[in-house]
Amino acid sequence: MPEGPSIVILKEEVQLFAGKKILEVTGNTKEDKALLNGKKVVSFESWGKHFLIRLQGLTVKIHFLLFGSYSINEMRKPNPRLHLKFSNGDLYLYSCSVKLFTEDPDAVYDWSADVMNDNWSPAKARKKLKALPDALACDALLNQEIFAGVGNIIKNEVLFRIRVHPESLIGALPPRKLTELIAEARKYSFQFLEWKKAFELKKHWLAHTKTCCPRCHIPFVKEKHLGKTKRRAFFCENCQVRYPQPAILAPRLPPSRKILLKCAGQGNVVPAKRSGGKRSIPL
Numbered sequence: 553m554p555e556g557p558s559i560v561i562l563k564e565e566v567q568l569f570a571g572k573k574i575l576e577v578t579g580n581t582k583e584d585k586a587l588l589n590g591k592k593v594v595s596f597e598s599w600g601k602h603f604l605i606r607l608q609g610l611t612v613k614i615h616f617l618l619f620g621s622y623s624i625n626e627m628r629k630p631n632p633r634l635h636l637k638f639s640n641g642d643l644y645l646y647s648c649s650v651k652l653f654t655e656d657p658d659a660v661y662d663w664s665a666d667v668m669n670d671n672w673s674p675a676k677a678r679k680k681l682k683a684l685p686d687a688l689a690c691d692a693l694l695n696q697e698i699f700a701g702v703g704n705i706i707k708n709e710v711l712f713r714i715r716v717h718p719e720s721l722i723g724a725l726p727p728r729k730l731t732e733l734i735a736e737a738r739k740y741s742f743q744f745l746e747w748k749k750a751f752e753l754k755k756h757w758l759a760h761t762k763t764c765c766p767r768c769h770i771p772f773v774k775e776k777h778l779g780k781t782k783r784r785a786f787f788c789e790n791c792q793v794r795y796p797q798p799a800i801l802a803p804r805l806p807p808s809r810k811i812l813l814k815c816a817g818q819g820n821v822v823p824a825k826r827s828g829g830k831r832s833i834p835l
Contacts, residue, residue: 554616556668556701557745559598562622566596569638574607576637581650585634588612588652599661599669600700605636606657613651620648666700667738668745674734681730685723689733691779692722699737704783705760706744710736711787712759717794718778718785724795759786767791 573592577585591607598604605612614620614634621629625641632644653660664673680698681687693699693707702710711718714732716725725733747753758766765772765788778785 553618553703554601554620555703555706555741555744556598556600556666557741557748559601559603559616559701560668560745561748562603563596563598565624566643568640569593569636569643570596572638572640574636575639577635578637579632579634579645579650581633583650583652588636597657598701599657599663599666600696601703602661604657609654611653611655611657613649613653614645615649615651617647617649621646662697662700665697667741668701672738674738677734677737678730681722681734685721687722688718688779689716689720689722689725690718690783690785691781693733693737694781694783701741702737705757706737706740707783708760708786709758710740712792713740715792717789717792718775718787720793720795726795729795759788762786765791 570593573590574588575590577588579585587610588607591610594606594608596603596605601615603614603616605614612634616622623629623644623646627635627642627644629644629646632646633648634645634650636643663669663671664676666672677698680695681692684692684695687695689711690707693702693710694704696702707718710733714729714736716729716733722730743756744753747756759772762772763774764770768788768790770788770790772786773789775785775787777783
């Protein structure tokens with residue numbers, strides 16, 4: 553499922569069609585696509601994982617689901633869900649959800665909840681989190697009403713960077729950690745955007761899909777279905793603190809002691825340390 557930064561990239565790439573009139577509409581969407589014919593594009597916008605095509609009196613909402621993609625000026629796959637033809641090119645959208653609505657998007661969307669929007673409000677995010685004290689950190693980060701645009705990659709990377717266990721309770725996080733969680737969600741989203749544009753996103757992953765903790769040099773825990781959201785999680789039981797901490801803690805490695813552990817997929821034994829152009833994608 554594409555995350556917010558990927559939708560921002562799409563929004564930037566289709567700006568050549570802004571202000572243009574739709575000359576032809578095809579595709580296998582069940583929405584009444586004839587309503588789009590002859591409409592002029594007012595603007596392209598994004599809210600979290602939603603791509604919005606704002607027209608005169610009508611807005612097209614695109615959600616790319618798990619396997620959606622797009623292409624510009626070249627049909628890369630058969631049977632696009634929606635194809636919009638303009639005087640200066642074509643936009644193809646594949647394997648996505650298409651919805652039309654007539655309400656003003658400003659009345660539909662809370663722009664302050666989008667971590668990549670100029671109107672993003674960390675204060676509002678904090679207030680919403682405090683109203684969910686029993687939520688797990690892994691679920692809270694994926695809550696689109698609080699962190700619109702944050703997906704599973706961002707979730708895993710943020711929690712690893714701030715050293716918080718994904719099963720921590722939001723209400724048990726120290727104020728400083730809550731501040732770090734909110735700030736890092738936005739910071740990492742923009743880093744994600746920068747790295748994806750440079751085609752080097754995976755190179756910068758520290759936790760997501762990794763087998764070995766780069767801080768502790770011990771195997772990551774991998775959970776296929778963690779929390780209420782039941783999404784994949786990769787985390788270190790040693791350096792990512794669970795809040796509240798269990799009453800009986802498993803003994804930590806003494807600073808002076810080294811235990812040889814093999815990180816799965818690493819192919820070698822390491823010491824365990826105590827922690828202290830036009831684009832066509834899948835998105």
